[in-house]
Amino acid sequence: MSNVYYMKTPLSEDDVTKLKAGDIVYLTGTIYTARDAAHKRLVDLIERKEELPFPLEGAVIYFVGPTPPKPGEPIGSAGPTTSYRMDKYSPTLIKHGLKGMIGKGKRNEEVKEACKKYKAVYFGATGGAGALLSKTITESVIIAYEELGPEAIRMLKVENFPVTVINDTYGNDLYEEGRKKYEVKE
Amino acid sequence: MREVLYEDVVNAIKNMIIHTATNLPEDALKALKKAKEEEKSPVAKKVLEQILLNAEIAKTEEKPLCQDTGLAVFFVKVGEDVKVVGGTLKDAINEGTQKGYKEGYLRASTCDCFTRENLKDKIGYNLPAVIHFDLVEGDKIEIEYAAKGGGSENVSRATVLAPAQGKEGVIDFVKKVISDAGPNPCPPIIVGIGIGGTFEKAAISSKHALFREVGTENPDPDMREFEKEILYELNKLGIGAMGMGGTQTVLAVHIEKNPCHIASLPVSVNVQCHSSRHTHIVI
Numbered sequence: 001m002s003n004v005y006y007m008k009t010p011l012s013e014d015d016v017t018k019l020k021a022g023d024i025v026y027l028t029g030t031i032y033t034a035r036d037a038a039h040k041r042l043v044d045l046i047e048r049k050e051e052l053p054f055p056l057e058g059a060v061i062y063f064v065g066p067t068p069p070k071p072g073e074p075i076g077s078a079g080p081t082t083s084y085r086m087d088k089y090s091p092t093l094i095k096h097g098l099k100g101m102i103g104k105g106k107r108n109e110e111v112k113e114a115c116k117k118y119k120a121v122y123f124g125a126t127g128g129a130g131a132l133l134s135k136t137i138t139e140s141v142i143i144a145y146e147e148l149g150p151e152a153i154r155m156l157k158v159e160n161f162p163v164t165v166i167n168d169t170y171g172n173d174l175y176e177e178g179r180k181k182y183e184v185k186e
Numbered sequence: 187m188r189e190v191l192y193e194d195v196v197n198a199i200k201n202m203i204i205h206t207a208t209n210l211p212e213d214a215l216k217a218l219k220k221a222k223e224e225e226k227s228p229v230a231k232k233v234l235e236q237i238l239l240n241a242e243i244a245k246t247e248e249k250p251l252c253q254d255t256g257l258a259v260f261f262v263k264v265g266e267d268v269k270v271v272g273g274t275l276k277d278a279i280n281e282g283t284q285k286g287y288k289e290g291y292l293r294a295s296t297c298d299c300f301t302r303e304n305l306k307d308k309i310g311y312n313l314p315a316v317i318h319f320d321l322v323e324g325d326k327i328e329i330e331y332a333a334k335g336g337g338s339e340n341v342s343r344a345t346v347l348a349p350a351q352g353k354e355g356v357i358d359f360v361k362k363v364i365s366d367a368g369p370n371p372c373p374p375i376i377v378g379i380g381i382g383g384t385f386e387k388a389a390i391s392s393k394h395a396l397f398r399e400v401g402t403e404n405p406d407p408d409m410r411e412f413e414k415e416i417l418y419e420l421n422k423l424g425i426g427a428m429g430m431g432g433t434q435t436v437l438a439v440h441i442e443k444n445p446c447h448i449a450s451l452p453v454s455v456n457v458q459c460h461s462s463r464h465t466h467i468v469i
Contacts, residue, residue, distance in 0.1 A: 002229065022229065022430075037302065066253045067293045076291055077250040082337045082370050104428065105337070105370035126233050126428055127337065127372035128461040130253040132240035149304055150253075150293055162236070164229065164430065174229075175369050178431020182227055183424030 006160070010058025011099040013119045019165045021172035025123065026160040031060040031102070033154040035081060038145055039089035046096055053144035053153055056093060060100035060123075065150035066140075067130070075140040075156070077130030080104040083122070087111050094120045102163055106175055116171050123163035124174070136161045188265075188325040190469055192272030195327070198469055199282020202331055203258065204290035206465045207250045210241040213400040214376075214437075214462040221374050221427070221434040230432030234374075237427070237460055252461045255292035256333035258283045258315040261394055265324035275327070280315055287312040295336070318390060330397045332464040338375065341367035344389050344454035353412065356381060356453050357419060363455045364420050364436070369429020372459035374437045376400060377420065380454040383444035388452035391442035396458045397466070400438045413439040427460075 002022040007015055009029035019025065032054050034042065045052055063083050067076030083103030090101060091114035099120050104127040115121060125133060139157035146152050166174045210218075215238070222234040244251040260279060270278060287294060288311045296312050297304050306312070322328075343363045347355045360379060367375075380391030404410040417439045426432020437460070446452060 024232075064253065065293065067250050067255060068291045070249075070291050076293075077244075077253040077255075079253050081254070082340070084370070104372065106368055106429075124369070124428060124430070126236045126240070128252040128254075128335075128459055129236050129240040131244035131247065131249040131251060132236060134249065135243065150295075166430075174431070175429045178227065178229065178426060179368070179424045179429070180431075181424065182426055182431045182433055184422035186422075 009060050011060060012058060016099050016119055016121045017169050019121050019168050020170070021165050021168045021174040021177060023165045025163050025165065027060065027163060028159050028161070029157070031062050031156050031158055031161070033062050033064050033156060035063055035065050035151040036085050037148050037151045038153050039086050041145060043089045043092050046092055054155065057097035058099050059097065060102065061093070061098060062156065063101065063103035066134070069140070075134050075137050078134045078137060079128055079130035080125040083107060090114065094118045107167055112167050112171065112173065115167050116169055119169045121165055121169060122167035124166040125163050133161065188268045189271050190268060190327065192270055192278050195270060195275065195278035195469060196282040196285065198467060199279055199329070200286040200289065202329070202465050202467055203283060203286025203292070203333070206331060206333055206463045207255050207290055207292050208244045208248050210244070210251055210461065211464060214460070215241060217400045217437040218374070218460060221437060225427070225432050225434045227426055227430070227432035229430045230426040230428070230434065233427035233430060234434070250292060251463065252335060253293060254295065254335040254337065255287065256335045256463070257295065258287070258312065259332045259334045259393065260315055260317045261320070261330040261397065262317060263320045263322045263328040265322055265326045267325035268327055276317060279317055280310070280313055283315040284310045284313055327469040329469065330464065330466050332397065335459055335461065338371035338457040338459040341371045342392070342456045344385065344452070346385060347451040347453055349449070349451045351451060355451070357416060359453055360416055360455050361419055361423070365423055367457060368425055371457045372461070373425055373429060373435050374427055374460050375435070376437050376458040376462055377416070377439045378456040378458065379416070379439065379441045380456070381441060381443045381452070382446035383452060384446070384450070385452050387444055388454040389456070391444060392454035392456035395440035395442040396456060396462070397464055398440045400462070404441060406443065409441045409443055413441055
């Protein structure tokens with residue numbers, strides 16, 4: 001059975017080890033946006049042992065490339081983008097303190113292993129629900145790589161941002177388990 | 187010869203692009219509501235509720251349904267007795283696209299294939315549009331438009347089967363494509379299938395099949411049955427809304443069939459996410 005949690009960021013190891021695939025979580029606090037190009041830069045910084053544009057310890061990264069905000073709005077539509085493109089970079093970030101990722105779609109074995117080994121979770125948000133999700137974002141500030149446009153790193157303040165746990169710290173995968181449950185074999 | 191002003195086409199395209207980004211069409215809404223009613227998984231049902239609520243918010247707040255406002259894809263039927271004055275029809279469509287994406291605060295998603303550099307300063311805001319022209323009788327310009335997102339496009343596939351593989355081969359191929367796609371294309375999806383013609387004809391047909399209103403029947407009784415059979419097979423996969431497991435993975439299967447070479451059986455599958463943003467206008 002799935003549980004419902006309300007959690008504040010940054011996430012601790014205690015927070016993430018409570019969660020199981022299928023649980024629903026409402027996140028409140030600060031999260032950071034980053035897509036492909038920004039991920040590459042973050043990993044480059046780690047390899048060069050340079051400081052990152054935000055503290056990675058306990059951080060949650062949201063894979064999103066929002067639409068431009070209309071005047072007076074903090075952000076445009078902001079639904080999750082497909083996560084596999086970040087698979088190459090996520091394990092390094094998890095190893096260095098990242099505790100949560102929000103996106104949509106399958107992750108590879110390396111990411112799932114890193115979630116188990118270093119205690120982190122992968123959350124799914126509803127793809128295409130960009131208008132709905134933007135309502136939970138109260139503030140958005142570009143903190144790095146403005147030249148990347150939709151791929152710039154933003155600091156977002158969120159209130160009860162709704163996500164579902166896809167990959168937990170125990171190696172469970174909601175995509176695989178959910179599918180098995182409803183698959184019809186004849 | 188009927189004359190249509192270039193500026194009128196630009197404005198019509200611009201308005202269509204802004205409207206389509208924020209308004210989910212009735213056919214898609216109806217199919218999603220039906221899916222929500224019939225879904226057996228509580229997790230997937232919740233996702234479908236969010237999708238429907240998102241459509242409502244997008245409409246009332248005039249906010250894009252999805253942050254991926256796609257590449258602009260057009261199927262244009264041009265009457266032989268109509269002429270655009272003041273510029274070319276192709277330029278008018280591109281200019282309308284540029285204005286729509288810019289003025290509607292939509293995301294410019296076009297980039298160079300390899301450098302991944304956004305081209306809005308060089309080519310234009312979300313340009314060029316992908317336009318398929320067709321010449322027909324009459325004095326009208328019929329324009330079908332879709333904002334095609336990357337997530338669902340990325341899982342689309344084309345192949346050429348051996349003729350002996352027949353319908354069974356088509357089913358196996360489509361099942362593999364949708365099974366491999368899993369949660370990535372934002373299910374529940376609409377599956378467009380182009381069969382026959384040549385390699386590229388099948389691909390274009392599979393995209394055009396996505397423009398047919400969900401809920402309408404294929405005029406070919408044989409293909410109507412085939413669509414139902416494939417829909418049944420795909421929904422047995424258990425993928426469900428956003429891949430979280432469920433009974434409602436595919437809202438509809440649309441097939442476009444063409445005659446083909448005696449040696450070939452081209453098949454293409456083009457996937458449309460649940461945010462099926464499409465509009466049809468006649469100028």
